[in-house]
Amino acid sequence: MDHAHQPRVVIVGGGVGALEAALALRAIAGPVPTIEVVSPSDTFVYRPLTVTEPFGAAPSAELPLSALRETHDVAHVRSTVAAVHPDAHEIELEGGDRLRYDALLVAVGARPRAWLDGAVTFRGHGDVPAVQEILQGIREGRIDDLAFAAPPGASWTLPLYELALLTAAWVADENITRINLAFATKEQTPLADFGPAASATVRDLLGDRGVRMHHQATGFDGRLLTLDGEPAIRADAVITMAELVGNPLPGLPHTDEDFIPTDDFAAVDGVPDVWAVGDATNYPVKQGGLAAQQADTAAAAIAAAIGVPVTPEKSDPVMRGLLLTGVTSAYLRGDKGTSDAAFDPLWWPPTKLAGRYLAPYLADHHQIDPAKQQLHDRHPVEAAAKDREEMRRLAVEFAEADARWGDYESALRWLRTIEWVDGVLPIEHDELRRRWESELAASR
Ligand SMILES: Cc1cc2nc3c(=O)[nH]c(=O)nc-3n(C[C@H](O)[C@H](O)[C@H](O)COP(=O)(O)OP(=O)(O)OC[C@H]3O[C@@H](n4cnc5c(N)ncnc54)[C@H](O)[C@@H]3O)c2cc1C
Numbered sequence: 001m002d003h004a005h006q007p008r009v010v011i012v013g014g015g016v017g018a019l020e021a022a023l024a025l026r027a028i029a030g031p032v033p034t035i036e037v038v039s040p041s042d043t044f045v046y047r048p049l050t051v052t053e054p055f056g057a058a059p060s061a062e063l064p065l066s067a068l069r070e071t072h073d074v075a076h077v078r079s080t081v082a083a084v085h086p087d088a089h090e091i092e093l094e095g096g097d098r099l100r101y102d103a104l105l106v107a108v109g110a111r112p113r114a115w116l117d118g119a120v121t122f123r124g125h126g127d128v129p130a131v132q133e134i135l136q137g138i139r140e141g142r143i144d145d146l147a148f149a150a151p152p153g154a155s156w157t158l159p160l161y162e163l164a165l166l167t168a169a170w171v172a173d174e175n176i177t178r179i180n181l182a183f184a185t186k187e188q189t190p191l192a193d194f195g196p197a198a199s200a201t202v203r204d205l206l207g208d209r210g211v212r213m214h215h216q217a218t219g220f221d222g223r224l225l226t227l228d229g230e231p232a233i234r235a236d237a238v239i240t241m242a243e244l245v246g247n248p249l250p251g252l253p254h255t256d257e258d259f260i261p262t263d264d265f266a267a268v269d270g271v272p273d274v275w276a277v278g279d280a281t282n283y284p285v286k287q288g289g290l291a292a293q294q295a296d297t298a299a300a301a302i303a304a305a306i307g308v309p310v311t312p313e314k315s316d317p318v319m320r321g322l323l324l325t326g327v328t329s330a331y332l333r334g335d336k337g338t339s340d341a342a343f344d345p346l347w348w349p350p351t352k353l354a355g356r357y358l359a360p361y362l363a364d365h366h367q368i369d370p371a372k373q374q375l376h377d378r379h380p381v382e383a384a385a386k387d388r389e390e391m392r393r394l395a396v397e398f399a400e401a402d403a404r405w406g407d408y409e410s411a412l413r414w415l416r417t418i419e420w421v422d423g424v425l426p427i428e429h430d431e432l433r434r435r436w437e438s439e440l441a442a443s444r
Pocket of ligand 1 (some may be wrong): 014039080082156275291353
């Protein structure tokens with residue numbers, strides 16, 4: 001690499017991997033390189049909380065990519081990359097213009113593909129009305145059997161488990177008793193990527209909420225969901241996630257499924273000065289937290305390549321997943337053969353997108369997720385002792401505030417949170433519960 005001029009780093013994409021890489025590179029390399037992010041969209045969309053929108057939560061936040069110019073001297077080029085020309089060290093934009101790079105980082109994500117005819121495929125904000133229509137169908141008694149079907153191919157299925165658990169909590173809040181909830185997946189145990197302890201916790205959560213587990217779904221005719229190696233089950237409606245296929249860039253190598261092959265330092269196989277991270281790569285698990293860790297690895301490798309005195313380290317990713325359950329959140333972690341699950345944060349800040357630089361950035365600049373510190377893991381016992389007390393205090397405070405507003409439903413939900421975490425509701429709170437339950441009944 002020629003260092004006579006200011007090194008030019010180009011990042012393709014405007015999602016999790018691209019943003020984390022831009023922030024990490026600026027942190028590691030300081031003002032040395034110019035950094036440009038090429039993405040067709042003007043905003044970064046925060047997807048993790050879109051699963052809560054069908055149940056009444058506000059639309060998820062969007063962050064203008066132009067903000068990166070002010071905060072980190074990162075320019076946004078609004079365009080789609082049509083091809084990479086590695087020999088010339090150039091990318092070709094839609095329309096034919098070319099941009100030179102010294103180092104190129106590709107974070108173009110994967111392409112979502114609907115795979116189950118007749119099902120609602122949940123990809124984020126745009127699919128919220130279709131899920132709300134299903135909830136309305138349940139309320140009106142048109143839907144008695146609802147199934148959640150995980151795709152057979154590559155996908156990040158944690159949001160589908162969240163939709164199932166959030167639906168179960170919503171059904172309980174609505175006092176609907178005749179609904180049957182089912183979850184079909186090829187996994188032997190739910191969310192097995194997090195390891196046995198975490199997976200057993202998710203299995204128990206689903207069981208406690210009456211969500212029955214089934215084998216992989218293979219087809220849906222509007223009435224029956226056919227399953228692999230098991231008799232079909234009745235389903236009035238089915239919710240699924242998209243299957244992810246690669247998003248190949250002409251000029252770069254790709255696997256049969258169109259994913260970009262990379263090594264342990266996130267370098268693209270056989271292509272000098274090009275790195276790739278996230279859902280676009282052939283790494284088998286597609287998750288934002290992993291994309292962010294790969295982006296940190298790539299940023300260090302790029303910094304070293306442009307002459308910054310830093311020793312790049314091999315990527316050694318840790319799985320961190322925050323599962324929204326409708327009552328309290330479950331923290332799942334899988335790391336080199338160990339598996340943890342807890343209802344207190346197992347990492348700090350306790351964000352859904354566990355990116356070392358992205359999480360604090362989103363919190364500081366855009367009030368997304370309460371993250372003010374650098375990402376670090378916590379021991380389950382330390383986490384439990386510290387957070388339980390604080391959580392209990394906050395839950396009572398919120399419950400009382402909701403009750404003052406006359407929102408007894410929400411107040412009672414907060415009490416259920418305490419009961420869920422402690423296993424029992426203290427006597428003084430039990431009295432509150434009875435009072436609020438009768439207020440709620442009187443208001444109906
Ligand atoms: C509903 C839902 C909820 C989720 N919740 C979580 C969660 O809680 N935690 C978590 O860790 N993960 C979560 N995920 C997964 C997470 O969103 C992805 O794994 C993550 O976004 C992958 O990051 P990425 O940078 O590889 O790709 P993306 O974030 O998808 O970004 C790809 C970017 O590349 C751009 N692009 C594409 N092609 C081109 C091109 N040719 N030229 C220029 N730009 C291009 C796109 O416009 C986009 O900006 C969730 C996913 C979904 C669908």
